[in-house]
Amino acid sequence: MSFCFSALQSSTIFNRIILRAVQVEGFTELTPALLGIFAHLSEKDGMSVSALAGALGSTRQAAHKHVGKLAASGYIELQTRRDNRKEKAVVLTPRGEALVKVALKVIADTEAEMARFLGRDRFEQYMKHQEALLHFLEGLEQAEGHRAPVAKKASCRL
Template structure:
């Protein structure tokens, strides 16, 4: 199995587990395409639709459609940001609560993985993942030039 395929499978399974957990806690209307947006919206406070689309790899139109759905479900809102042409995407109270619940689940899963791999093994895995992301990001930016 290639590193690319393994990374995709890991992400797909982990996201599905998070989605199942959130659904069991009453967070409705979500999909894999929608839950991947939350960490970016939470991390990059006041992110615009176009920046979010660029970070995720969605078209602006697809991103807009997903964000309207999240707004309709009450997870996000749009506010005036620094860029007057584009509004900032902001988590609502419901969206912030979703992030808290997801974080608890992720931390619990990390503890379980630590039991499987050992604390040192999990730390090394995370360090390797960070190195891979950094390497690939650098490679991507070099290819764009």
């Protein structure tokens, strides 16, 4: 199995674990796509919809659609920025913050189980390797010149 496929499958399964757990806690309106938005908002609350679309790798139209659903469900709100009155910031509401808190606990608990499964040292080594590979791939994506087209052609599609 390729790194790309393995990473994609692991991420998909991990997200399903989180989604099921938050649904049990009453956050039932979510889908995997909507849940992914919270990872970005928990890191940088107050992102514009355009910045969120860029972080998600989606179009602004798709991001607006998702933001609308989350706002209607009470997870986020759009606030006018003081520095740019034309731009709205996507901000977590108390309900959104509660969801993030539950999700972070599920993530911590699942990572603890993974560390028990692999052993703490092996898990920590795995996490260091994951981070190094992430930075390497980000560099490939940002590279100019002869490497950029190669990186753009590579994909996880089968």
